[in-house]
Amino acid sequence: MNDLSSVLFPRSRISGLSGQFIRCFFHFTIFCAIMRRLCGGRMRSTILRMRYWRIVLFFARVALGIVFWDIFLRRVGLGFLARSTRPRRLRQIAIRFRALAIRLGGVMIKVGQFLSARLDVLPPEITDELSGLQDEVPPVDYEPIRLQTELELGSAIEKAFLTFEKAPVAAASLGQVHRARLFPHEAEALGFDCVVVKILRPNIEQIVDVDMSALRVVGGWLKRYRPVSDRADVPAIVEEFATILREELDYLSEGKNAEAFGANFEGDGGVHVPRVAWNRTTRRVLTLEDVTAIKITDYDAITAAGVNRAEVAERLLSTYLKQIFEDGFFHADPHPGNLFVLPLPEKNEDGSAKFRLTFIDFGMVGRMPDTLVEGLREAAISVGLQDAPRLIKSYQTLGVLLPGANIKLLEEASAQVFDRFWGMSMNELRSIRHDEMMKFGLQFRELLLNMPFQLPENLLLLGRTIGILSGMCTGLNPEFNLWLQLAPYARKLTEGEGGSAFDVFLDEAGGFFKTLLAIPGRAERVLGRMERGELNVQMPLVNLQVSYLEKSVNRLTGGIVFLGLLVAGAILYDEHTLLAQGFFGGAGVALAYMLFLARGKRPFR
Incomplete structure (x- = not known):
């Protein structure tokens, strides 16, 4: 360092106190730069480590709560306590997860957005609390975004764009979007001048790696829980999710996905896809045509524009049927921020406005192997034709049935579902009488409790997409009838099998x-x-119900004995300690007996 300072500040030119001051300042500057590099790396490593443990500890707390409330209490005959506190507990978990996701961002936002869209499966205590995650992702300050954009494009923003808005239009979990305008000569060549520029968040790759490491730990826990591990290879699903996220971090790949999706709908005036400005696109920066319109969940604005919301739901489903069964390539992230409705000047015969459905954000897409397409095709046909045996065969093709599943019982249950519920809208399904659902549940209780299904990792994206899509169609039209929409498509597929009707x-x-x-x-x-x-004469349902009643009576008896001995021991503890200890010992024996039964063992006879 002395040699370097001598070269930069030779004594012949700088001498005295001023020269010493300059040399000291130079040495101090280099020392600060080195320490900032070392300490900055350590600080960043410490922050990432803290992030990892926050995620792991959050899920550990949730897991312990589930073990205590939903497993232990039910096995000792105190399930009523779990049921009575369930809504409050679910809401508290959702509130804590929402706060964690907003604070940490990254993958946690992706998980929360997926859960918030499952209106058809998850209880409102969870979906209501997490719905805000669609719009509450905090943006990154402009300066880091500007530096990253200029580094990627190789020029100042003022030279790359005619105008560039500092305030982001939208902030997502992995990146954020700014509006801009192209220079006239570029706009003339491309056919559009208004663009949106999507920039990856700084250091997002490191954050995703840390989040996925935490999720791998959680996946390892779930692998040890038989009810989950029997139905899904959780570590494989986590790795599949990691692969999907790595693809989302490559904006060049996303641009190619957008072009492929647009080519599949070329000539369809009801669907629009933004065009890519490739001369302003890199792996971390993506520039697209600005196609912003009415957000698909802004129901009031859609109605005010004269667009029929039921027609929007129908078109949304029909586009996905085409993507899945015909193209084998589908948009796998249809959350509300990625879908818009653009009203058109033309009118339909009923007076409603024509519209165009616009898709954006093609970072997460799914590709369908032939075996998966064939299995799903069979499932769609069987549902449309109400063919229960064919439906179960499609499950086997897809690999979603566990080995040893009771095929006959599954076929009978599916036939009952078709007979009782086929043709009902989502709103009608919600209004089914409680006693009717209880009757169906009791008839197939053993099947519902065992749930002989598993989730192959190649269905992860598709299952997520269908779940979000179902909730979105129901939100657009509470009377949305999946059966009626699927039946014509099933007939079309069936005709394709034989060449003609x-x-x-x-x-x-x-x-x-x-x-x-x-x-x-x-x-x-x-x-x-x-x-x-x-x-x-075989009566499997009767035998299963008798077996279930035997187990229920045995558990109830054990629970009564356990509580009785426990209360007696507590009452006698002060005055008759030895006798009370005997009662406590008896309560322990009763508890062991109930746990023995809970593992599926038969009582001694």
């Missing part, structure tokens, strides 16, 4: 007559077995 009719008629011709032979065999006394 007449071919399908011949296939179905052939199967019917084949079954009809086999009836006399089957009847003769059944009558013969009856005459020989060899006919056995």
